[in-house]
Amino acid sequence: MASRRTLALAGLATPFITGHANAQAQRLRWAHVYEVNEPYHTEALWAAQQFRERTGGKFNIEVFAASALGNEPQINQGLTLGTIDIIYTGVAFAGASFRAMSISHAPYALRDYAHFEAYKRSDLHRELIAGYDAQTRHHALALTYYGDRMVTANKNIMTPADMRGLKLRVPQAPSFLMFARAVGANATPIAFAEVYLALQNGTVDAQENPLPTIQAKKFHEVQSHIVLTAHITDSLLSIVSGTAWRRMNAAEQGMLGEILAQAAARCGTAIRSQEGELAGWFRTQGKTVVEPDRAAFRAACVPLHNIDAGWSRAQYDRLQAL
Numbered sequence: 001m002a003s004r005r006t007l008a009l010a011g012l013a014t015p016f017i018t019g020h021a022n023a024q025a026q027r028l029r030w031a032h033v034y035e036v037n038e039p040y041h042t043e044a045l046w047a048a049q050q051f052r053e054r055t056g057g058k059f060n061i062e063v064f065a066a067s068a069l070g071n072e073p074q075i076n077q078g079l080t081l082g083t084i085d086i087i088y089t090g091v092a093f094a095g096a097s098f099r100a101m102s103i104s105h106a107p108y109a110l111r112d113y114a115h116f117e118a119y120k121r122s123d124l125h126r127e128l129i130a131g132y133d134a135q136t137r138h139h140a141l142a143l144t145y146y147g148d149r150m151v152t153a154n155k156n157i158m159t160p161a162d163m164r165g166l167k168l169r170v171p172q173a174p175s176f177l178m179f180a181r182a183v184g185a186n187a188t189p190i191a192f193a194e195v196y197l198a199l200q201n202g203t204v205d206a207q208e209n210p211l212p213t214i215q216a217k218k219f220h221e222v223q224s225h226i227v228l229t230a231h232i233t234d235s236l237l238s239i240v241s242g243t244a245w246r247r248m249n250a251a252e253q254g255m256l257g258e259i260l261a262q263a264a265a266r267c268g269t270a271i272r273s274q275e276g277e278l279a280g281w282f283r284t285q286g287k288t289v290v291e292p293d294r295a296a297f298r299a300a301c302v303p304l305h306n307i308d309a310g311w312s313r314a315q316y317d318r319l320q321a322l
Helices: 002-013 039-054 072-081 101-104 111-119 123-136 176-183 192-201 211-218 240-246 250-284 294-304 312-322
Strands: 027-033 059-064 086-090 138-152 167-170 184-190 207-210 226-227 233-241 286-291
Touching: 039 059, 039 312, 072 086, 101 123, 101 233, 101 312, 111 123, 111 138, 111 233, 123 138, 123 312, 138 250, 167 176, 167 192, 167 207, 176 184, 176 294, 207 211, 211 250, 233 250, 250 286, 286 294
Parallel strands: 027 059, 027 086, 167 184, 226 286
Antiparallel strands: 086 233, 138 207, 138 226, 138 233
16 A cells, blocks of 8 residues: 555646646646645645636736645745745644634634634734735735544544554644644644555554545545544635736736635535535444534634634634624
């Protein structure tokens, strides 16, 4: 299995390009860490094609999947270095540059999908986007639903006590540590592309991601239990570098923002559909799907929400009031 995955990833060094070559086209590089069969990638390809067609071939967006241009911290840095023009990145990683941006990422800060949608449409979200843009000089143009994050492990987990001492892989972003701290797990940061082997080799005992990602990354092949904690309702930002933004006129900027928002909506619909089906699918694969005591998990996490969090209590209260 490892060799098959290695060969598959090696093939991703070549970008996935939409449209025909055009010597006059301005090249833009879009990087992300997701697999080529996930909606994030297919919708990025759709957006790239739309932008090329609607600008008359002026811009050619090349989409690089599966960490081909680096892990999450590296592609964020690439925006500033000018080596990458567009990225998908989790709000937790955007929070590394502007801490309040990760407010929706605190475990159980969002109650459900309806709460996420209300936040996405809110003045609070627009204010945080403006703060991120001002801090970084980049432009966050769309918010894509990533899914409810679930824990996978090789043991039954019903309460936070069952995770005490567990070596839990977490992404390389500060806000993920809040969940690990709340349940007493040993947080182990590992890059996304390396998680499968880390689980397979026992470097870590468990990981957490939405069900569509668990399936796409094949984590269920090396984990026996899927625990429906839904501890973070997660989302991705579509961000354009300030350098790339300045290469566009106002009409092109507006056009790209509109296209990325459409792609985000299309992607969210696909992810929601997959989430509704995958618990049953994992059971057909012989996995144990666990419905834990979510109230106990929430009770463990909420007290940490406003401890050195990077957002104000007023912002947090506005989020909870939505």
